[in-house]
Amino acid sequence: MSKYKITLIPGDGIGPEVSEAAKRCIDATKVDIEWEIVEAGSAVIEKEGTPLPDSVIESIKKNKIALKGPIVTPVGTGFRSVNVALRQRLDLYSCLRPCKSYAGLNIPYSDVDLVIVRENTEDLYAGIEFEEGRKETLELIEKIEQLSSKKILKDSGVSIKPISETATKRIVKFAFEYALKNNRKKVTAVHKANIMKFSDGLFLRVAQEVAGEYEGRVEFTENIVDNLCMQLVLRPHNFDVLVLPNLYGDIISDLCAGLVGGLGLAPGANIGDDCAVFEATHGSAPKYTGLNKVNPVAMILSGVLMLKYLKEDAAADKLENAVKEIISEGKSVTYDLKKDRNDPSAVGTSQMADAIIEKL
Numbered sequence: 001m002s003k004y005k006i007t008l009i010p011g012d013g014i015g016p017e018v019s020e021a022a023k024r025c026i027d028a029t030k031v032d033i034e035w036e037i038v039e040a041g042s043a044v045i046e047k048e049g050t051p052l053p054d055s056v057i058e059s060i061k062k063n064k065i066a067l068k069g070p071i072v073t074p075v076g077t078g079f080r081s082v083n084v085a086l087r088q089r090l091d092l093y094s095c096l097r098p099c100k101s102y103a104g105l106n107i108p109y110s111d112v113d114l115v116i117v118r119e120n121t122e123d124l125y126a127g128i129e130f131e132e133g134r135k136e137t138l139e140l141i142e143k144i145e146q147l148s149s150k151k152i153l154k155d156s157g158v159s160i161k162p163i164s165e166t167a168t169k170r171i172v173k174f175a176f177e178y179a180l181k182n183n184r185k186k187v188t189a190v191h192k193a194n195i196m197k198f199s200d201g202l203f204l205r206v207a208q209e210v211a212g213e214y215e216g217r218v219e220f221t222e223n224i225v226d227n228l229c230m231q232l233v234l235r236p237h238n239f240d241v242l243v244l245p246n247l248y249g250d251i252i253s254d255l256c257a258g259l260v261g262g263l264g265l266a267p268g269a270n271i272g273d274d275c276a277v278f279e280a281t282h283g284s285a286p287k288y289t290g291l292n293k294v295n296p297v298a299m300i301l302s303g304v305l306m307l308k309y310l311k312e313d314a315a316a317d318k319l320e321n322a323v324k325e326i327i328s329e330g331k332s333v334t335y336d337l338k339k340d341r342n343d344p345s346a347v348g349t350s351q352m353a354d355a356i357i358e359k360l
């Protein structure tokens with residue numbers, strides 16, 4: 001019997017290519033893993049009638065850990081996001097996204113080392129939405145007008161933004177505990193409390209209360225989200241761990257990925273009390289499907305996070321160092337890491353994984 005049984009969801013779009021690359025790299029560290037491969041997303045929707053079959057949830061609940069490729073979410077219509085549904089159904093409330101710059105990249109700043117802690121279960125991502133023109137939507141608008149004496153145009157669609165004390169407390173605690181365990185000095189809470197007093201205002205108040213419990217051990221600061229965007233672009237070194245509600249966390253993750261060289265390099269983890277699902281920040285980049293072109297590093301580094309979570313630190317460090325070496329050599333890298341994106345010497349997804357494996 002293997003030491004670990006781990007669910008692998010290849011995903012769709014570029015998912016299967018980057019998942020396979022990551023799986024091969026993780027296996028090459030010699031950590032003893034048996035992979036249970038289950039399908040979700042557009043690959044199964046016709047056969048199963050849903051993009052997220054119960055068997056996928058059951059597999060993760062049983063194995064406690066999954067590595068997941070990206071899955072497409074159609075814009076506006078069609079099924080709701082499988083990615084969001086998975087996080088909600090498994091209560092994977094913390095989204096952890098380290099953004100670290102590696103030497104050898106053509107990026108504006110060196111030594112960027114930020115960690116994003118994004119709340120994963122509520123906010124405008126809760127999926128509580130009312131479509132324009134429907135009976136329930138008109139009833140809701142009427143009720144809101146009665147209760148708030150504010151006008152909403154009748155032809156509006158409405159999305160609800162719940163932010164609770166419970167979820168805020170646990171995500172801010174997660175950020176501070178992460179900071180303590182990983183020798184981080186500062187946690188910054190990000191919000192728009194000046195405008196949304198009862199959702200972001202609550203987030204800020206609870207963050208301040210939790211920060212009080214860590215006084216003297218971890219510094220606490222706060223920033224309004226629009227100001228944070230500017231500060232991150234000008235002075236990323238002023239930040240350490242950022243804790244954010246769901247939507248701002250999503251947007252700031254991509255900004256920070258851009259700071260360290262792009263989405264091809266940004267890993268992530270969704271962590272709850274019982275299970276954890278590791279996946280890159282990027283999506284399924286449909287236009288690159290099947291081309292063996294995109295960067296596998298975000299997915300491989302998600303595997304590094306997974307190995308750390310399993311306390312396989314030696315294997316995690318070895319794999320991260322191999323990635324670092326390949327990036328700094330700049331030879332066996334995908335197009336996005338070349339100075340000129342049309343550089344014909346760029347290698348494919350699987351060749352970059354091969355080069356990383358050779359360094360192990």
Ligand code: NAD
Pocket residue numbers: 018069070071072073074083263264279280281282283284285286294295296298336
């Ligand atoms: P995306 O992240 O898929 O791609 C945007 C662009 O980023 C790509 O066109 C490409 O230029 C670049 N990129 C992304 N991954 C890369 C990689 N590994 N290597 C090199 N370049 C890379 O974002 P999108 O186009 O907005 O979304 C496509 C689909 O993915 C949507 O349906 C979206 O909902 C979904 N999505 C899924 C997840 C997830 O599975 N967790 C996350 C984000 C988006």
